[in-house]
Amino acid sequence: MGPTETLRARARELGFSLVGVTAAGPSEHMDYYRSWLSSGRHGEMRYLSREDSVERRADLKRTMADTASVILVAHEYFHADPPGLPEDPSRAVIARYARGEDYHVVMKSKLEALLGWLDGQVEGGVRGRAYVDTGPILERDLARRAGLGWFGKNTMLINPTRGSYFFVGVLLVDVELPPDEPFIEDRCGTCRACLDGCPTGALLGRDGDGAPVIDARRCISYLTIELRGAIPLELRRPIGNRVFGCDICQEVCPWNESFAHESEEIAYRVRSDLDGPALVDLARRLVDMDEDDFRESFRTSPVRRTGRAGLLRNVCVALGNERRAEAVPVLSAALSDPDPLVRSHAAWALGEVDVPAAKEALANRGLMELDGPVQEAIADALRGPGIA
Numbered sequence: 001m002g003p004t005e006t007l008r009a010r011a012r013e014l015g016f017s018l019v020g021v022t023a024a025g026p027s028e029h030m031d032y033y034r035s036w037l038s039s040g041r042h043g044e045m046r047y048l049s050r051e052d053s054v055e056r057r058a059d060l061k062r063t064m065a066d067t068a069s070v071i072l073v074a075h076e077y078f079h080a081d082p083p084g085l086p087e088d089p090s091r092a093v094i095a096r097y098a099r100g101e102d103y104h105v106v107m108k109s110k111l112e113a114l115l116g117w118l119d120g121q122v123e124g125g126v127r128g129r130a131y132v133d134t135g136p137i138l139e140r141d142l143a144r145r146a147g148l149g150w151f152g153k154n155t156m157l158i159n160p161t162r163g164s165y166f167f168v169g170v171l172l173v174d175v176e177l178p179p180d181e182p183f184i185e186d187r188c189g190t191c192r193a194c195l196d197g198c199p200t201g202a203l204l205g206r207d208g209d210g211a212p213v214i215d216a217r218r219c220i221s222y223l224t225i226e227l228r229g230a231i232p233l234e235l236r237r238p239i240g241n242r243v244f245g246c247d248i249c250q251e252v253c254p255w256n257e258s259f260a261h262e263s264e265e266i267a268y269r270v271r272s273d274l275d276g277p278a279l280v281d282l283a284r285r286l287v288d289m290d291e292d293d294f295r296e297s298f299r300t301s302p303v304r305r306t307g308r309a310g311l312l313r314n315v316c317v318a319l320g321n322e323r324r325a326e327a328v329p330v331l332s333a334a335l336s337d338p339d340p341l342v343r344s345h346a347a348w349a350l351g352e353v354d355v356p357a358a359k360e361a362l363a364n365r366g367l368m369e370l371d372g373p374v375q376e377a378i379a380d381a382l383r384g385p386g387i388a
Contacts, residue, residue, distance in 0.1 A: 004178050010117050011073055014110045015265055017162060018074035020146025020180045024067040024172070029141050030058045032211045043217040045226055056136040063137065064129050064172045069179070071171040072146040075107050077268045078165035078260045085276040086241060089322045092279050092315065095221065095245025096165065098302040099275060100268035107132040107169045115171055128173040139168040147180040150187060154194035154203055154249035155212045160187060163256035186210065194249035199238040203249060220246035224314045225306055230344060236317045241279065243314040244303055274303065279318050283330040286312040287337065309339040316342065320349030328353055332361040344377040351381025
């Protein structure tokens with residue numbers, strides 16, 4: 001068994017289902033990336049557009065000067081939805097990748113173990129750095145170059161035997177390893193399942209060079225995780241009951257329907273409190289928390305990224321979309337939340353629940369509300385459903 005085959009075997013022992021190697025050459029996609037940034041489709045994700053960050057994405061040697069090769073790995077996280085999810089509007093849907101432990105921590109420890117093993121295999125040792133969605137690196141571009149898959153129309157990396165429910169990890173190393181052949185073929189063909197399935201119209205097909213285009217500002221994952229302010233009115237209803245991230249463009253993909261595998265990683269086992277909890281229960285839990293409680297409760301979960309106010313904002317939107325009178329008490333409590341972001345979205349949700357108790361709660365809060373945007377949200381909500 002040669003050194004590359006031994007490396008693959010060790011990586012698979014660590015739980016990585018796909019392994020590939022590519023040389024540390026400059027990215028061929030920077031013109032597209034810069035054009036995408038100049039269009040503003042990255043929204044508020046300013047970390048993507050910082051010039052130092054862009055330059056490092058263009059050239060790995062700006063991150064580690066002596067990078068010679070890049071090892072790419074895939075770690076699968078798929079778990080089937082519990083019965084009734086996501087069709088039941090009374091339950092919160094959390095993206096599959098966030099239902100277990102934080103993948104950043106899980107994968108980085110495995111990548112560092114792989115690096116330690118490789119260091120002992122090579123005369124003179126190996127120096128390297130591990131990245132898991134934490135540095136200015138175009139992981140999916142590198143993974144395509146390493147033969148792990150192609151860019152789907154949903155912008156995800158798709159593998160012909162594993163689908164797309166996997167994280168990509170990167171290991172920069174200062175030794176030259178035999179590179180794999182890049183994945184060149186586009187196997188999406190004429191399929192439009194993800195384009196037609198996206199409820200907010202975030203997926204825009206391919207550009208003239210064949211690159212998939214996404215307007216992140218309309219993506220449910222962006223709206224529920226990355227966006228820090230108010231969710232645009234016209235996009236609240238399409239969000240439905242998805243309160244953290246979105247899997248729709250993967251759920252409708254034929255490659256996942258045929259080839260997605262249940263994850264064997266123990267750390268990705270679904271937490272009971274994130275497996276389609278009742279929206280009302282989740283809202284009550286968040287209303288009763290402060291930020292410290294939230295951070296402690298979700299300390300090892302990707303869900304902590306939103307912060308308490310962000311997640312409660314999302315849950316309020318989902319409750320507004322559900323439009324059930326049972327949500328009025330907890331939405332009324334959220335209408336007095338310390339954070340105006342929560343109050344404004346609770347007001348919108350109460351306006352969607354067309355019952356007298358909702359109007360009463362809005363009117364009472366309107367008498368004491370001092371924040372201008374929240375006052376406007378209350379006034380709009382008192383005019384009744386249909387504002388969005």
